[in-house]
Amino acid sequence: MDLDRTTTALLAGLFDPRNAAAWEAFDLRYRPILVGFARNCGLKDNDANEIAQETIVRFVEEYRAGKYDRTRGRLGAWLVTIARYRMLDVKRRAGTARIARGDSAMVDLDDERSVSAAYEAERRQGLLREALEELRTKSRVDPKTVKAFEMLVYHSLSPAVVAEQLGISTHDVYLAKSRVAAKLREIVLRLESEYEETPGEWDAAGARPSDGLRA
Amino acid sequence: MSADQTAIGCGQYSRDELELAALARADAEVPVPAGVGEHIESCPVCRAIVDRFAADNAFLGEFVQVGRSRESSRSGSRAQAIAAEANLGPIAGYRLGDEIHRGGQGAVYRAEQLATRRTCAVKMLLRGRFASDRELVRFEREVEVVARMRHPSIVTLYESGVSRDDEPWFAMELVDGERLDVAVRARHASPREIAQLVKQVAEAVAYAHRRGVIHRDLKPGNILVDKDGVPRVLDFGLARADEDGEAAGNQVSPSAGATRAGEFLGTFAYAAPEQLAGDPNAIDTRCDLYALGVVLYECLAGRKPFEGARSIAELVEQKTHSAPERPSARNPAVDRDLDVIALRLLAADPARRYDTADALVEDLARYLDGRPILAREDSTLYVVGKTLRRHWLLSSTAAVLLVTIVASGIALAVAYARAERERARSERTLQGFREALGSANPESGKGSADISVDRFLGLIEENASDALKDEPNVLAGVLDTIGIVHLGFDDAKRAEPALQRALDERRELFNAGGCTALELAESLHNMGRLLILKNDLPAAEAAYREALAIRERDLGRDHRLALLTGRHLASCLRREQRIDEALAMYDALFRRASARPDYPPEEFAALRNGRAFIYFQNNQLELALAEFTGALEAVRRATGTDDDYRVGRSLFSIARVEDRLGRRDDALMHATAAQEILRKRKGGDAATVVDIEKLVSKLREPSKQ
Numbered sequence: 001m002d003l004d005r006t007t008t009a010l011l012a013g014l015f016d017p018r019n020a021a022a023w024e025a026f027d028l029r030y031r032p033i034l035v036g037f038a039r040n041c042g043l044k045d046n047d048a049n050e051i052a053q054e055t056i057v058r059f060v061e062e063y064r065a066g067k068y069d070r071t072r073g074r075l076g077a078w079l080v081t082i083a084r085y086r087m088l089d090v091k092r093r094a095g096t097a098r099i100a101r102g103d104s105a106m107v108d109l110d111d112e113r114s115v116s117a118a119y120e121a122e123r124r125q126g127l128l129r130e131a132l133e134e135l136r137t138k139s140r141v142d143p144k145t146v147k148a149f150e151m152l153v154y155h156s157l158s159p160a161v162v163a164e165q166l167g168i169s170t171h172d173v174y175l176a177k178s179r180v181a182a183k184l185r186e187i188v189l190r191l192e193s194e195y196e197e198t199p200g201e202w203d204a205a206g207a208r209p210s211d212g213l214r215a
Numbered sequence: 216m217s218a219d220q221t222a223i224g225c226g227q228y229s230r231d232e233l234e235l236a237a238l239a240r241a242d243a244e245v246p247v248p249a250g251v252g253e254h255i256e257s258c259p260v261c262r263a264i265v266d267r268f269a270a271d272n273a274f275l276g277e278f279v280q281v282g283r284s285r286e287s288s289r290s291g292s293r294a295q296a297i298a299a300e301a302n303l304g305p306i307a308g309y310r311l312g313d314e315i316h317r318g319g320q321g322a323v324y325r326a327e328q329l330a331t332r333r334t335c336a337v338k339m340l341l342r343g344r345f346a347s348d349r350e351l352v353r354f355e356r357e358v359e360v361v362a363r364m365r366h367p368s369i370v371t372l373y374e375s376g377v378s379r380d381d382e383p384w385f386a387m388e389l390v391d392g393e394r395l396d397v398a399v400r401a402r403h404a405s406p407r408e409i410a411q412l413v414k415q416v417a418e419a420v421a422y423a424h425r426r427g428v429i430h431r432d433l434k435p436g437n438i439l440v441d442k443d444g445v446p447r448v449l450d451f452g453l454a455r456a457d458e459d460g461e462a463a464g465n466q467v468s469p470s471a472g473a474t475r476a477g478e479f480l481g482t483f484a485y486a487a488p489e490q491l492a493g494d495p496n497a498i499d500t501r502c503d504l505y506a507l508g509v510v511l512y513e514c515l516a517g518r519k520p521f522e523g524a525r526s527i528a529e530l531v532e533q534k535t536h537s538a539p540e541r542p543s544a545r546n547p548a549v550d551r552d553l554d555v556i557a558l559r560l561l562a563a564d565p566a567r568r569y570d571t572a573d574a575l576v577e578d579l580a581r582y583l584d585g586r587p588i589l590a591r592e593d594s595t596l597y598v599v600g601k602t603l604r605r606h607w608l609l610s611s612t613a614a615v616l617l618v619t620i621v622a623s624g625i626a627l628a629v630a631y632a633r634a635e636r637e638r639a640r641s642e643r644t645l646q647g648f649r650e651a652l653g654s655a656n657p658e659s660g661k662g663s664a665d666i667s668v669d670r671f672l673g674l675i676e677e678n679a680s681d682a683l684k685d686e687p688n689v690l691a692g693v694l695d696t697i698g699i700v701h702l703g704f705d706d707a708k709r710a711e712p713a714l715q716r717a718l719d720e721r722r723e724l725f726n727a728g729g730c731t732a733l734e735l736a737e738s739l740h741n742m743g744r745l746l747i748l749k750n751d752l753p754a755a756e757a758a759y760r761e762a763l764a765i766r767e768r769d770l771g772r773d774h775r776l777a778l779l780t781g782r783h784l785a786s787c788l789r790r791e792q793r794i795d796e797a798l799a800m801y802d803a804l805f806r807r808a809s810a811r812p813d814y815p816p817e818e819f820a821a822l823r824n825g826r827a828f829i830y831f832q833n834n835q836l837e838l839a840l841a842e843f844t845g846a847l848e849a850v851r852r853a854t855g856t857d858d859d860y861r862v863g864r865s866l867f868s869i870a871r872v873e874d875r876l877g878r879r880d881d882a883l884m885h886a887t888a889a890q891e892i893l894r895k896r897k898g899g900d901a902a903t904v905v906d907i908e909k910l911v912s913k914l915r916e917p918s919k920q
Contacts, residue, residue, distance in 0.1 A: 045316075128278055153275045159231070174234050181271035184278070 006194045007075060014060055027056055029126070029195075034083055037122040041109060047090050055083040080119045084109060127195060131187040141183055144168070148176035224261035227254060233261060237268030241276075305378045309337055309386065328373070328386060335373060336389040339382050364428070368419035370439075370449040390447045396435035399514045406549045407583065409514045410556075412446050414579035417507060419448045421572035424500045431498065433506035434485040435513065484519050485509045488534040488563050501565040504572060508560025515553060516545035520561055535563045536772075538802030540795060543838065551841055552582045559590045562806070676713060688730045691720040695741050702741070707748040714738070714745050736765035740780050743787070752791045759784040773807045775814065782818065786825050794829055801826040820849035820861070827868065836876050843868045863892035867907050874910060883914040 010029070013022025034052035043051060059082055062068050068078055088109055109115060136146055144166060151162045152173060159170040166173075223230045232248045236255060239247045255262045305311065312325035315336060326337040362372045375385035393401065395416075399409060416438055423430060430437075430448065439447045487505035490498055512520045520539030521530060542557050543549040556578055562568045569575045569590070578588045676697050680690065694717035701710035718738040724730040739762035746755035759780055766777040781804045788797035805822055808814045827842030847865035851857065866889035873882035890907045 124277070132278060149275070154279055159234070171230055174230055177275070178268075178271060181275055185274065 011063065011075075014063060017064070023060070026060075030079065031056060033119070033122045033126045034079065036125065037080075037119045038083060038087060040118045040122060041087055041115070043087060043090060051083055051086045051090065054086055055079055058082050058086075076119055076123060077116065080116055083119075084112075084115055123195070127188065127191050130191055131184055134187050135180065135184055139183055139187070141180065145176040145179055148173050149180035152177055224264045225258050227258070228261065233265050234268055237265045237272060240265075240269045241272060305339075305382070306337060306376065306384055309335075311337060325389060326386065333373075334389050335386045337384055337386050339378065339384045364423060366419050366422045368415050368445060368447055369422065370447050387449070390439045390441050390449065392439035392441040392447065394435050395438040395440055395446060395510065396513060398440035404514070406515055406546070406553055409511070410553060410579050410582055412440065412444075413507060413511045413514070414576055414583065416446050416448060416510070417572050417576045417579060419446075420503050420507065421576055424503070424572050429498065429500055430503050430506075431490070432485070433503055433510065435510060438510070484521070484530075487565065488531055489565060491531045491534065499565070500572065501568050504560050504568045504575060505565075507572075507575065508557055508568070511553075512539065512542055512557045512561065515542035515549050515557060516540075518545060520557075534561075536803065537799050538806060540798060541802075541838075543835065544798070544833075547835070551838060552588045555590050556582065556588060558802075564810075567806070567810075687720055688724055688734065691717045691724065691730070691734070691738065694720070695738055698741055698745065702744055702748060705748060707745060710745050710748070714741050718742050731769075732765045733769055736762040736769075736776075736780070739765070740783065743780075743783055747783075747787060747790070752787060756784065756787050756791065759787055773811055775811070775818070778804055778808050778811075778814070779818065782822055782825065789825060789829055789832075794833065798826065798829050801829070816849045816853035817861070820846040820853060820865070823849060824865070824868070831868075831872060836872055840869065840872045840876070843872060857892065860893055863889045865889075866892070867910075870907075870910060870914075874914065879914055883911065886911045886914060 007029075010022055010026045013019045014026055016022070031052045034055050035048050038048035038051040039045070056079075059068070059079055062078075062082075068075075091109060135141060148162055148166055148168070151157045151165065152159060157165075159173040162173045163170045224233065228248070228251055232251050233255075236247050236251045255265055306326075308329055310327040310329055312327070314322050314324050316323040323336050323338045326335055327333070328335055362375070365371060370390055371388040373386040373388070375383070378384055392398070395412065398404070399412070402408070404412070416433075420430060420433070433448070437449055439449060441447055485506040487498075487502040490502045490505075509520060521533045521537075539558065539561060541549075541554040543551070543554050556575070560568055560575065569578070574589070578590050581588045676694065694713045698710040698714035698717060701707075701713065718741075721730055721735045721738040725732065725735045739758045743755045743758035743762060746752075746758060763777065763780045763784055766774065766780055770777050781800065785797050785800035785804060788794075788800060801822060805826070808819060808822060823842045823846035827839045827846060830836070830839035830842060843865060847862065847869065850859070850861045850865050854862065856862070866885045870882045870884075870886035870889060873879075873885065886907055890904075890911055893904050893907060
């Protein structure tokens with residue numbers, strides 16, 4: 001595990017306003033998650049970007065003010081609560097977000113469970129993206145193996161077609177799948193530990209930013 | 216090749232066979248080789264292997280979504296790029312790149328058409344929770360519609376199809392550009408440049424309209440400004456072929472019912488009020504004109520015309536009943552013609568917008584060429600002039616009505632006093648009446664040569680109170696009228712007892728069912744006038760509001776009396792320095808008044824004067840000048856002569872604005888003309904005459920430069 005990359009390390013770095021690197025790393029990790037999350041809650045791109053930014057800024061303020069206590073709830077739950085209030089604001093301003101978009105929003109903001117689930121799904125996606133990126137760029141797994149995996153899994157091609165395209169046997173294709181699966185598992189496991197948030201540890205009721213947030 | 220290529224686990228079955236067994240767990244369609252199922256049940260080794268394969272599959276399955284999602288994912292786009300290299304992407308013949316945009320209906324990807332190496336955009340309908348059968352129909356419609364059109368400002372459709380995953384898609388021209396509003400902001404576009412852009416968009420819309428196609432979802436996000444600065448309209452996702460089609464014989468597909476009655480599709484802020492109301496029959500090409508109006512307005516003013524509504528109902532209410540502030544109020548660089556064009560497009564009533572997008576193009580072209588635009592503000596002098604004759608008829612009817620309220624002699628005097636507000640003439644009239652009265656009533660006629668108006672009215676009040684004891688409603692009417700005459704002489708002290716009594720009487724009567732709400736409203740309106748004179752603005756506002764509510768309720772918002780009270784209220788708001796409210800009110804009144812062909816021109820004049828004063832106060836001198844000039848025209852039409860003190864006052868107002876604008880020659884010309892008129896008709900406007908003298912002598916001073 002890269003200790004500097006853990007959420008704990010990021011948070012420690014965030015205490016220091018001059019630590020631009022910590023800020024950037026934190027932003028890089030959580031902003032895309034929050035943007036995707038807000039979109040899934042039915043916000044338009046602009047609003048989603050804004051919500052993400054506001055949420056991060058707000059969180060860091062609260063955190064520096066000592067309001068966020070990790071023992072009382074997971075970081076994600078905290079972020080979700082901040083973002084949720086912000087989204088409810090946007091929704092109020094726009095009448096209702098559902099109608100404003102002209103389609104049905106997927107997540108009911110009034111339902112905390114589905115909001116938390118939406119965030120978690122987005123967080124997991126972010127993590128998987130990171131894992132995939134790492135597999136391709138840093139893992140030293142043979143590119144052909146990666147390609148076989150992508151064709152097989154991502155494009156749902158039959159092993160026979162993949163084998164033919166790549167000039168290898170179907171067995172190799174399956175082998176590639178197994179290797180990549182093992183590698184990705186390893187990466188994902190490590191990233192999860194860096195994020196320090198595993199799906200089972202959610203405690204939506206535990207974390208509560210201050211009430212002043214609504215104002 | 217090693218042995219385990221054909222057999223793994225206990226060795227009875229090949230890897231391929233066990234992989235298939237694993238796949239079959241997640242997908243019932245996968246054929247399981249004969250015997251494998253039973254074997255796994257009984258063989259723990261092979262079962263463990265299949266379990267692991269299935270777990271791998273499930274785990275890797277998570278990445279399928281990741282690979283396809285979001286432009287924020289660098290890795291995801293790379294996955295697509297790699298996949299597409301083998302031409303094995305979701306769409307045959309295309310290499311998909313980054314996701315460019317994700318909207319309500321689908322995602323748009325940057326893509327390459329492999330055969331032509333042409334870069335394009337591919338839009339895919341999202342599956343799962345995004346898609347429904349109705350959306351599918353809509354998607355097909357979109358393809359049909361866009362495919363028919365070729366225009367430099369409309370994004371061209373190349374081809375369409377269905378992906379490997381059975382998802383409908385189409386490829387269109389890729390526009391590398393910014394959203395219109397972003398482009399306008401980034402370039403600090405001048406009103407002229409904005410007009411140029413909107414004109415091009417209007418041309419595209421006109422082109423589509425000629426083909427029976429309504430966009431129905433025009434908004435800045437659907438208009439991209441490309442690198443050459445050309446706006447490009449895209450996303451005809453909500454467009455539907457106009458059922459009525461075009462007479463030009465174009466093929467127009469019939470509506471497939473993609474739009475359900477009552478279903479609202481367009482984007483809120485840009486939707487015309489009739490579109491918001493959800494009646495599909497009300498939607499026509501003029502909805503697009505409205506949307507263009509919002510786009511134009513937003514680009515010019517930097518904000519949307521209606522903001523702050525908390526619900527659709529509220530937004531509809533705003534869009535229907537209030538007029539947005541002029542764009543120039545937000546952005547002084549915007550000139551009057553653009554104000555007029557934008558507000559014209561935003562008319563709540565579709566009939567008051569431009570008739571066609573072509574007409575809008577024409578007016579924008581005229582504006583850009585510096586030629587006069589064809590659109591007029593709602594109260595066109597043309598309309599006024601045309602209906603002048605009808606108006607006179609109506610106002611004499613109104614006079615007759617007045618007569619029935621009070622004794623005929625008083626009524627005539629009052630009518631005269633109201634019309635002229637000139638003490639001298641009233642006195643002369645009074646003289647006649649006094650004589651008439653004297654001959655009819657020897658008692659009051661004797662020795663009354665020096666009777667004043669005040670005394671005269673006092674006498675009437677006394678007599679009426681006595682004579683009309685049993686007719687309290689008629690008495691209230693008389694008292695009201697007497698109060699009005701006093702108001703005509705700006706005499707609050709004498710007006711107050713009469714008007715207060717009239718109002719008290721009417722309130723009591725109304726509660727007891729002895730008079731109508733409209734009669735109460737009349738007294739309230741008059742009370743408002745008194746309170747204005749006393750400078751008790753909040754109380755005046757309250758009285759006007761109550762009167763207005765009654766008149767609008769019982770007569771309709773467009774009734775002359777409702778408009779009259781509305782105008783007084785607007786004037787009151789202006790005095791209270793609630794400029795925005797006042798201006799909005801004036802604009803709304805204006806619209807309603809001009810919808811009435813019989814609206815009195817002097818009322819028009821008063822409306823324009825009121826608005827002009829606001830502009831003057833805001834130091835929007837050009838606008839003020841235009842409004843005062845409009846008011847002057849209306850006054851001239853109303854009086855049919857230049858020889859009227861109201862013409863004089865209008866000229867004086869114009870002169871004052873011109874003086875502030877530094878146009879000395881014009882100011883002097885108009886001030887002198889005003890002076891001539893008002894000197895002849897001295898009396899009621901002594902203060903104004905003095906002010907004009909001052910202005911004229913100041914303007915005659917040699918320039919200090």
